[in-house]
Amino acid sequence: MAGFFTSRxxxxxxxxxxxxxxxxxxxxxxxxxxxxxxxYFGVFAMAWDLLFGFAGxxxxxxxxxxxxxxxxxxxLNAQFxxxxxxxxVLGAFASVVAGLVLALPxxxxxxxxxxxxxxxxxxxxxNFIVVFADLTGGEIGLTIPDVISINAGxxxxxxxxFMTISAAILYGLSQSPVGxxxxxxxxxPVQAGALGFNIVKHKLAAFIVSAFFSGxxxxxxxxxxxxxxxxxxxxxxxxxxxxxSAVLGGRRTVLGAALGAIFLIVAGxxxxxxxxxxxxxxxxVALLVVLFFPGGFxxxxxxxxxxx
Amino acid sequence: MIDGFAIxxxxxxxxxxxxxxxxxxxxxxxxxxxxxxxxxxxxxxxASILGVGTYAxxxxxxxxxLLTAFATYFAVxxxxxxxxxxxxxxxxxxxxxxxxxxxxxIQELIAYFFTNNAKTVLPIVEGVVEMLGVRTPRNEIxxxxxxxxxxxxxxxxxxxxxxxxxVLAASMNPRGVTLLGLELTNIYIVVWAIYGxxxxxxxxxxxxxxxxxxYSVGPLTASAFSIVVLGGLGSxxxxxxxxxxxxxxxxxxxxxxxxxxxxxxxxxxxxxxxxIRPQGLLGRR
Numbered sequence: 001m002a003g004f005f006t007s008r009x010x011x012x013x014x015x016x017x018x019x020x021x022x023x024x025x026x027x028x029x030x031x032x033x034x035x036x037x038x039x040y041f042g043v044f045a046m047a048w049d050l051l052f053g054f055a056g057x058x059x060x061x062x063x064x065x066x067x068x069x070x071x072x073x074x075x076l077n078a079q080f081x082x083x084x085x086x087x088x089v090l091g092a093f094a095s096v097v098a099g100l101v102l103a104l105p106x107x108x109x110x111x112x113x114x115x116x117x118x119x120x121x122x123x124x125x126x127n128f129i130v131v132f133a134d135l136t137g138g139e140i141g142l143t144i145p146d147v148i149s150i151n152a153g154x155x156x157x158x159x160x161x162f163m164t165i166s167a168a169i170l171y172g173l174s175q176s177p178v179g180x181x182x183x184x185x186x187x188x189p190v191q192a193g194a195l196g197f198n199i200v201k202h203k204l205a206a207f208i209v210s211a212f213f214s215g216x217x218x219x220x221x222x223x224x225x226x227x228x229x230x231x232x233x234x235x236x237x238x239x240x241x242x243x244x245s246a247v248l249g250g251r252r253t254v255l256g257a258a259l260g261a262i263f264l265i266v267a268g269x270x271x272x273x274x275x276x277x278x279x280x281x282x283x284x285v286a287l288l289v290v291l292f293f294p295g296g297f298x299x300x301x302x303x304x305x306x307x308x
Numbered sequence: 309m310i311d312g313f314a315i316x317x318x319x320x321x322x323x324x325x326x327x328x329x330x331x332x333x334x335x336x337x338x339x340x341x342x343x344x345x346x347x348x349x350x351x352x353x354x355a356s357i358l359g360v361g362t363y364a365x366x367x368x369x370x371x372x373x374l375l376t377a378f379a380t381y382f383a384v385x386x387x388x389x390x391x392x393x394x395x396x397x398x399x400x401x402x403x404x405x406x407x408x409x410x411x412x413x414i415q416e417l418i419a420y421f422f423t424n425n426a427k428t429v430l431p432i433v434e435g436v437v438e439m440l441g442v443r444t445p446r447n448e449i450x451x452x453x454x455x456x457x458x459x460x461x462x463x464x465x466x467x468x469x470x471x472x473x474x475v476l477a478a479s480m481n482p483r484g485v486t487l488l489g490l491e492l493t494n495i496y497i498v499v500w501a502i503y504g505x506x507x508x509x510x511x512x513x514x515x516x517x518x519x520x521x522x523y524s525v526g527p528l529t530a531s532a533f534s535i536v537v538l539g540g541l542g543s544x545x546x547x548x549x550x551x552x553x554x555x556x557x558x559x560x561x562x563x564x565x566x567x568x569x570x571x572x573x574x575x576x577x578x579x580x581x582x583x584i585r586p587q588g589l590l591g592r593r
Contacts, residue, residue, distance in 0.1 A: 058401055115404070116537045117582055119530065120575050127572050236526055240408060247405050280416035287409040290402060291387050 013255060017164050021157070029152035036152075036224060038265035039159035042258030043166045043217035045245040047210040049257040050170055050182075052246065061118030062214060062242045064102060067125050067234035069095035069215025074142045074228035075135060088219040095215020096208055103207040107200060119236070126234050142228040155224055162220060163258060166213050171254045173209065182206055183252070244286045314448045316555025317455035318514055322528070323535040323547040324459065325506035330536065331479040331544070332499045335403050339380055339411030340507065341528030342418075347373035347508040348515030349418050352428070366512045373508025374501060376414065381500045384410045415525040428519035451513045458509055459548070462502070466544075475499055534578050553577070 023032065048062045073091030076082045082090075102121050107114070129136045136142060173179055185192040185199040193199050222228045232238065241264060249260025264282060271278035322344060329335050337343075351369025355362055384406045388399060466472040478485045478495045486492050514520055514528075535554050539546030554574045562570045 052401075058404065113537060113582060116533060117579070120534065120578055120582075123530065123571065124575050124579075127569075127575070131569065131572075236530070240412070243405065244409065277416065277420055280413055280420065283409045283412040283416065287384070287406060287413065290406050290409065291384070291391075 013167075017160070020160055023156070032152045032156040034265065034269055035262070036156050036159040037221070038262040039156075039163040039258075040217045040221040040224070041242070041245065041261040041265055042163050043213055044242045045249065045257035045261040046167060046170050046254050047213040047217070048242050049246045049249075049251055049254050050174060051206055051210045052243075052251060058115040059118045059210075060115045060236075060243075061102070061120075061122040061239060063234050063236065063239040064118065064121040064125055065095050065099055065211045065214035066218035066221075066238070066242075067122070067129075067230075068098040068218075070218035070222045070228050070233040071129065071136060071142070072215075073219035074144050074222045077223075078142055078144050079135065084223055088216065088223065091219030091222075092212055092216035095211045095218065098215075099207050099211025100204075103204055107203055107207070122234065122236055122239060126230055126236075129230055129234065136228075144222060144226050144228065158220070159224070162217070166217070167255060167258055170209070170213065174252075174254050178202065178205065244283070248286050248289050311448065312556045312559035314452045314455075314517065315559055316552040317452045317459075318510055318517065319531065319535055319555050320548050320551035321455045321458060321506060321513070322510040323532045323539070323551050324462065324544055325503040325510070326532045327536045327539070327544055327547045328475075328499060328506075329503050332475055333385075333478075333496050334400070335385055336400070336407070336533070337380065337385075337503075338404055338408040338529055338533075339384075339414060340532050341525040341530075342411035342414035343373050343376045343380070343504070343507045344511030344514060344528055345418060345520050345525050346376050346414055347511030348520040349422055351512045351515055353422065369512040369515070370505055370508035373511055374504035377500050377504025377507065378497075380407065380410055381496070411525060411529065428515065447516055451517050454509065454513060458506065462506070462544075465502070471498055475502075534574070538578055538581055 020035075023035070044062060044066055047065075048059060051059050069091040072094035073087040076090055077084065077087045102118065174182075181192065181197045181202050184195075185197065185202060189199055218233055221233065225232060242261070245260035245264045246257040247260070248264065249258065250256030264286075267282055267285070268278055271281050322340070326337065326340050329337055347369040350372035351365045354368040355365030385403055388402045388406055391399075391402075464472075466476055474485065474490050474495055475498060477488075478490075478492065478499075485495065511520070531554070535550045536547050538554065539548070539550030554577075557574050557577065558570050561573050
């Protein structure tokens with residue numbers, strides 16, 4: 001951990017954050033808006049990577065946690081008129097509770113079964129939102145009266161700050177003894193258990209941390225967009241994007257996941273002129289990365305550094 | 309009830325291919341829905357745009373599914389399985405991600421070339437008949453019969469032919485099969501071929517029955533996945549039972565309560581089964 005502050009990775013990340021922080025001074029609001037969304041997505045991807053890359057559990061339902069956080073915050077604000085900050089805190093809290101409810105039965109099973117349980121959770125949430133349309137706005141979505149700020153620069157800084165802090169916490173956690181235990185239990189649960197570590201407890205903790213950041217980010221995103229809809233925070237396709245960004249950026253790196261998310265969103269925007277083919281190209285690139293650089297962007301860069 | 313039977317039979321057909329692949333090569337193919345839709349859209353395009361007739365159209369649909377299944381195996385699954393850079397215990401995850409991306413690519417291509425409007429393949433058999441006092445489209449009965457026939461054929465193929473027995477053996481013990489001098493890759497190719505044909509028939513029938521669009525890719529994969537897990541991964545008879553349970557549950561809910569709740573009871577059942585019997589109805593661990 002102490003070595004990290006002198007490592008090259010630390011200086012590169014620091015430089016990137018400083019450069020990113022000065023962006024509002026000279027780029028347009030459009031670019032800022034794009035990057036704001038990308039930063040929130042980065043947090044989704046990092047939270048997912050903690051669970052998958054380290055605990056070795058494929059969570060097909062990142063959007064379950066994101067959606068619960070986002071919708072809790074949105075409903076409290078739109079239907080009950082609570083203040084923005086109370087809503088965000090409660091959104092993150094609700095997400096943690098949802099994570100616990102999901103994790104307790106889900107962690108009993110492993111591999112594909114775990115993946116399916118989480119996938120089912122997303123589909124249930126989606127059905128729930130559509131069925132209770134009075135409360136949730138149904139398929140059209142929920143319009144939120146309050147926003148954090150209408151200034152693109154302020155929103156951007158909030159998103160950047162949030163992503164940086166989350167990245168620091170998640171990365172720190174992943175390098176800490178807890179992260180190492182998680183990694184061990186992901187690779188060989190029997191042996192890790194035999195060494196006396198309580199695997200279930202550690203995985204549960206990873207799930208809760210992942211849920212907390214997903215929910216918090218989801219709630220912030222809702223107040224940035226001003227709406228909460230199935231298509232933006234719950235749909236399986238959103239979850240797929242989160243998974244793709246984490247794998248693309250390099251699993252088990254946490255920071256790579258954020259890079260992957262930013263790449264995915266920005267690339268999607270650049271390819272907008274190609275119309276409907278944009279998603280095709282992005283998935284094709286992602287597939288090539290998966291096939292030829294299984295470590296992802298950051299994984300490839302790090303292993304080259306380690307070799308030299 | 310006949311409606312439910314036809315839907316269940318379709319689900320069963322789609323899910324058997326899926327579970328066969330998993331049982332033999334341990335691959336969960338998340339591009340399953342995309343292959344089915346590709347088959348249906350190809351059948352639709354051949355029949356409506358090229359005007360080759362419904363029978364030829366259906367054949368073309370199945371052919372396209374077969375080709376797509378092979379493409380999935382050679383372009384995505386095989387490179388990952390052969391890759392030396394991916395640690396063995398993570399291959400499963402990579403296959404999942406890879407096939408998922410592949411499915412999205414197929415879906416987007418279909419949406420690009422044929423738009424994402426729903427397409428209904430012209431049914432091979434037209435008209436309605438009176439059955440037990442219910443007016444039933446002949447096509448539905450046809451669907452149910454074809455599904456049962458294909459599943460029966462599959463059973464014969466697996467249990468009665470030499471190739472089928474090799475496939476069965478490979479699902480039990482891959483290493484044992486290679487020791488007996490059979491090439492594992494050939495068996496995989498046979499399995500993917502069977503899978504492609506099954507998915508193709510299911511896709512074309514689905515196109516005739518309910519109509520498909522590129523949006524149905526995700527739900528189709530999810531339903532096949534949940535049926536297969538419900539029945540027990542790798543167990544063909546388990547998936548058959550599960551397909552009928554899910555099919556009837558969905559149809560009954562849609563009729564008795566409201567179509568909006570269609571998928572909810574099946575999902576609840578799935579969660580329940582996962583909780584008390586994680587390996588599925590007939591799964592082995």
